[in-house]
Amino acid sequence: MNGWKARYFPILAEFAQSGGNAVRAETQQLSNELIGLPTSVILRHHEESVQFLLSNAEPKERITVVQRSLTFITDLLVSLRAPEAAAEEARSNKFETVLQHMDSGVALFDAEGNLRFVNVQMSKLLKAPRRELIGSTLFRLFFHRSLSLSVRRHILRVYRGLALYRRYHDEFQDAAGRHLLVSIxxxxxxxxxxxxxxxxVSEYKLIEQAAFQNDKLAMLGKISAAIAHEIRNPLTSIRGFIQLLNPYLSEIGKQEYGRIILSEIDRANDIIYEFLNSSKPSAPMMQKVSVDMLLRETALLSESEAHMKGCEICYENFAPELAVAVDVKQIKQVLLNLMKNALDAIQDVIGERKGRIAISARQEGKFAIISIADNGKGMERATLNRLFDPFFTTKEAGTGLGLSVSYRIIANHGGTIRVDSQIREGTECKIYLPCVE
Structure with missing residues (x-):
């Protein structure tokens, strides 16, 4: 302690006399010795040293001594503060780097509504440069030229929820179909x-929807197991008795009644079969098969119906050697179901343009992707979200089981189905199946 005090006065005096030009090294050395000392102790000793300097200075030199003494203590305290300030700045830079690399968008508003910070991810979500956003007021963001109309509407919605209902959490879907979770x-x-x-949270939503879909199909399986046999048994009995009554119906000229009853019983049996198959399709009998062969046969089987409806089927394979291990019968059922849906969608717009179904195949990573795209009427997002729900259908004569059956079949093969659709433009169904060498 006494060591630094003994050196303090001579260095200060030399600094006051020379203006600091001759004692930079000594000042730095003194600064190193003072690290860790309370600022109040240093200031107290500095004031005592200055008073002693002033008592021995000429009156005309006192102003200069005071000014240079003030410069000396300021530089000294700044040098003592520098390591701590540098450490604080390093921590601040590290925290900002972490914020910039987060997968969540982060923004900071002050109490007056001024935007003080925006990270890179938030800039991407808003589709606007950070430098054009930082410094904007909340009111200016409602009319910001760099923000799209849909983004500004979402900002207004979040603000209203906060201002009117004190709602600090919200979830919505943007124009691109992404599910965004907002927290304030x-x-x-x-x-x-x-x-x-x-x-x-779009990926989490897909996982949630898949889990929800599986839960619904599991529930459907329990229902079907309980009632299917109870319905089919009496139908079988009725069918047998109608066949026995056919000769008597022919005698009275009512054989047409018998034919209609039998056809309706067969149709009811087909619906029950679809119902059972939707809840628990049989285990796939796997065999290696060429994707090219599957799609060519599917196009051939659908060609006659497409021709009757004035629709053109185009097939293109970008990976001719692509192969998958599947149950051929089940996968053909899925492909033909999707082709039938595409033909039905095209039928509604056939007067406006020529119908076209494009079938293609390609490889993406470990998956073979089969695409069936039409230029039909398309679907609204509400319909798209319920597409694989059992019993949901937009067709007057539909059962709503075809796509739920298809979904379960593809899931049993370790794959998935994704559907994208635009109103009046068309629909594309993509089937992802694990490919084999």
């Missing part, structure tokens, strides 16, 4: 500032 918090550490985070 006001931590005590931010001194009144608002932290806004936006996370794209």
């Amino acid at each position: 918090s006001q931590p005590d550490e931010l001194d009144g500032d608002y932290l806004v985070s936006v996370k794209d």
Whole structure:
């Protein structure tokens, strides 16, 4: 302690006399010795040293001594603060780097509504450069030229939920179909500032929908197991008695009644079979097969119906050697079901344009992707979200089981089905199946 005090006065005096030009090294050495000392102790000793300097200085030199003494203590305290400030800046830079690389969008508003910080992910979600957003007020964001109309509407919706209902969490779907989860918090550490985070939860939604779909199909299986046999047994009895009554119906000229009853019983049996198959399709009998062969046969089987409806089928295979291990009968059932849906969709717009179904295949990673795309009427998003629900149908004579059956078959093969559709433009169904060498 006494060591630094003994050196302090001579260095200060030399600094005051020379203006600091001759004692930079000594000042730095003194600064190193003072690290860790309380600022109040240093200031107290500095004031005592300055008073002693002033008592021995000429009156005309006192102003200069005071000015240079002030410069000396300021530089000294800044040099003592520098390591701590550098460490704080390093921590701040590290935290900002973490925020910039988060997969969630992060924005910081002050209490007056000024945007103070936006990370890269938030900039991508808003589709606007960060430099054009930072500094904007909340009101300016409602009319910001770099933000699309849909984005500005979502910002207004979040603001209204916060202002009117104190709703700090919200979830919505943007124009691109992404599910976004918005959260607003006001931590005590931010001194009144608002932290806004936006996370794209589309993948989690897909997983949730798949789990929900499996739950519904499992429930459907339990129902079908309970009632299927109870319905089919009396239908079999009725069919047998109608066949016995056929000769008597022919005698009275009512054989047509018998034919209609039998055809309706057969149709009811087909519906029950579809119902059972939708809840639990039989285990696939796997065999290696060429995707090219599957699609060529599917196109050939659908060609006559497509020709009758004035529709053109185009087939293109971008990976001729592509092969999959599947149950051929079940996969053909899926492909023909999707082709029939495509033909039905095209039939509604056949007067506006020539119908066209494009079938293609390609490889993407470990999956073979089979695409069936039509230029039909397309579907609304509400319909698209319920497409694989059992018993959901938009057709007057449909059972709503075809696509749920197809979904379960593909799932049993370790694959999935994805559907994209635009109103008045058409629909594309993609089947993902694991490919084999």
